[in-house]
Amino acid sequence: MTRFVLAIDQGTTSSRAILFDEAMAVVAIAQQEFLQYYPQSGWVEHDPEDIWTSVVETVRAVLRKADVGADQVAAIGIANQRETVVLWDRQTGKPIHNAIVWQDRRTARACEALKAEGVEPLVSEKTGLILDPYFSGTKIAWLLDHVDGARGRAEKGELLAGTIDSFLIWRLSGGRVHATDATNASRTLLFNIVENRWDDALLDVFNVPASLLPTVHDCAADFGETDSALFGHAIAICGVAGDQHAATIGQACFQPGMVKATYGTGCFAVLNTGTDLVRSQNKLLSTIAYRLNGETTYALEGSIFVAGAAVQWLRDGLGLIKTAEESGQLAQEADGDQRVYLVPAFVGLGAPYWDADARGAIFGLTRATGPRELAMAALESVAYQTADLLDAMHRDWSEGETPVLRVDGGMVVSDWTMQRLADLLDAPVDRPVIQETTALGAAWLAASFVGMWPDRDAFAGTWRCDRQFLPAMNAATRSERLDGWRDAVSRTLSRPA
Numbered sequence: 001m002t003r004f005v006l007a008i009d010q011g012t013t014s015s016r017a018i019l020f021d022e023a024m025a026v027v028a029i030a031q032q033e034f035l036q037y038y039p040q041s042g043w044v045e046h047d048p049e050d051i052w053t054s055v056v057e058t059v060r061a062v063l064r065k066a067d068v069g070a071d072q073v074a075a076i077g078i079a080n081q082r083e084t085v086v087l088w089d090r091q092t093g094k095p096i097h098n099a100i101v102w103q104d105r106r107t108a109r110a111c112e113a114l115k116a117e118g119v120e121p122l123v124s125e126k127t128g129l130i131l132d133p134y135f136s137g138t139k140i141a142w143l144l145d146h147v148d149g150a151r152g153r154a155e156k157g158e159l160l161a162g163t164i165d166s167f168l169i170w171r172l173s174g175g176r177v178h179a180t181d182a183t184n185a186s187r188t189l190l191f192n193i194v195e196n197r198w199d200d201a202l203l204d205v206f207n208v209p210a211s212l213l214p215t216v217h218d219c220a221a222d223f224g225e226t227d228s229a230l231f232g233h234a235i236a237i238c239g240v241a242g243d244q245h246a247a248t249i250g251q252a253c254f255q256p257g258m259v260k261a262t263y264g265t266g267c268f269a270v271l272n273t274g275t276d277l278v279r280s281q282n283k284l285l286s287t288i289a290y291r292l293n294g295e296t297t298y299a300l301e302g303s304i305f306v307a308g309a310a311v312q313w314l315r316d317g318l319g320l321i322k323t324a325e326e327s328g329q330l331a332q333e334a335d336g337d338q339r340v341y342l343v344p345a346f347v348g349l350g351a352p353y354w355d356a357d358a359r360g361a362i363f364g365l366t367r368a369t370g371p372r373e374l375a376m377a378a379l380e381s382v383a384y385q386t387a388d389l390l391d392a393m394h395r396d397w398s399e400g401e402t403p404v405l406r407v408d409g410g411m412v413v414s415d416w417t418m419q420r421l422a423d424l425l426d427a428p429v430d431r432p433v434i435q436e437t438t439a440l441g442a443a444w445l446a447a448s449f450v451g452m453w454p455d456r457d458a459f460a461g462t463w464r465c466d467r468q469f470l471p472a473m474n475a476a477t478r479s480e481r482l483d484g485w486r487d488a489v490s491r492t493l494s495r496p497a
């Protein structure tokens with residue numbers, strides 16, 4: 001009987017189920033978008049029931065499309081939007097509130113208060129992170145303090161907490177398994193990435209009871225199996241990683257110095273630093289790239305909150321385009337001499353600025369500026385932000401030049417954006433043949449655990465380039481544009497950098 005592996009890619013705007021065969025080829029894909037809730041300025045929520053329904057329905061749809069039975073699926077790998085948290089009732093599995101999404105800034109004041117108490121050095125030392133509302137710790141505390149009775153119920157052991165992977169594992173396993181992997185744990189502010197464990201001192205700082213938290217496994221491990229009633233047959237869950245970590249694996253960035261950037265809702269550049277935990281001097285994060293066979297590989301990460309979301313804003317906020325693809329066509333026709341800069345700080349700025357209070361701004365408008373130039377500015381903002389990240393990485397990573405950038409995510413189909421990225425980075429940009437790298441990484445974790453796919457090195461040897469974009473902008477233009485961007489950012493920050 002032919003065997004398959006199933007990847008669940010639970011992203012910020014949609015859930016995807018992707019079925020791979022034994023030869024690592026994509027057999028079928030199903031995708032479902034779900035609603036985003038913006039209850040207040042800077043707040044972003046998801047209904048966990050929407051996420052759950054979209055996951056179950058896409059899995060059923062992909063099996064139907066491929067005419068494959070659940071009994072033919074050897075294993076499931078899960079990749080998920082990170083940092084987003086859910087608190088749910090241990091008995092009923094019902095969430096006590098909407099999920100607070102990674103982009104949500106509601107805990108900015110709480111982070112400032114903790115900084116004023118002087119705990120940031122301790123937190124950074126243990127977690128590799130920055131005290132920012134982006135991460136899960138203060139979001140969990142917010143839920144405990146703002147949902148009626150939640151803290152009392154948590155202390156009595158009635159509630160469970162988790163990132164989206166944990167919530168899905170709990171539901172998929174019929175309420176039997178409360179687990180996560182080391183990469184997701186490393187984004188919570190509660191996990192000590194040096195000692196690889198939940199840290200009591202951090203639980204104290206964020207006032208989170210240990211009983212809420214899941215067991216932490218390697219990325220390729222036994223995470224239980226799905227309730228057989230869900231898909232007609234139980235399927236083993238054997239791979240879990242945060243989506244950016246899964247993409248790092250899917251891009252085969254296994255060697256120190258290799259770097260990938262994923263362009264979805266946000267953009268996340270991840271540089272493999274090997275088994276050494278490198279501390280950034282330039283406001284990048286130190287994080288767990290992946291943990292396999294008990295060995296932790298670390299990474300430096302630059303996180304940008306708005307990448308494809310700027311294109312969504314052109315479409316849904318301004319109504320300038322009907323589809324995301326039109327952004328590239330408009331940018332192509334734009335007057336390239338206009339220096340219009342969009343700083344898309346819709347939910348503050350992430351790395352390397354970390355300014356939760358900044359809000360978006362547009363500079364350089366003239367009477368001649370129209371939709372084309374705004375589209376160009378939106379797409380260019382993604383390239384400029386990446387340039388900021390790679391610049392910080394170059395300064396932190398002393399092991400020589402970082403090699404070419406491997407890119408993936410929904411935006412990389414835009415040739416115009418990828419060319420502008422190479423131009424502004426002054427470095428080659430490689431787009432792989434398989435652009436579902438997040439799903440591929442999750443599938444590899446699961447498939448290698450059950451011995452179905454090749455080991456790490458052989459898997460890395462299967463990576464293929466679809467197109468390489470080479471820089472073609474002259475140095476003077478590049479430097480003038482980057483100066484303009486930095487000036488625009490400095491005028492957008494809520495406080496001096």
Ligand SMILES: Nc1ncnc2c1ncn2[C@@H]1O[C@H](COP(=O)(O)OP(=O)(O)O)[C@@H](O)[C@H]1O
Nearest residue numbers: 011012013264265308309311324325410411414
């Ligand atoms: N042709 C395109 N040009 C520019 N942006 C695009 C294009 N196609 C999709 N996008 C953007 O890519 C994002 C979706 O990518 P995806 O990887 O699915 O995101 P996520 O995992 O965060 O939900 C959207 O924000 C969308 O605006």
Ligand SMILES: O=P(O)(O)OC[C@H](O)CO
Nearest residue numbers: 011012081082264265266
């Ligand atoms: O949903 P994505 O692909 O934008 O990824 C979200 C990140 O995991 C947030 O840290």
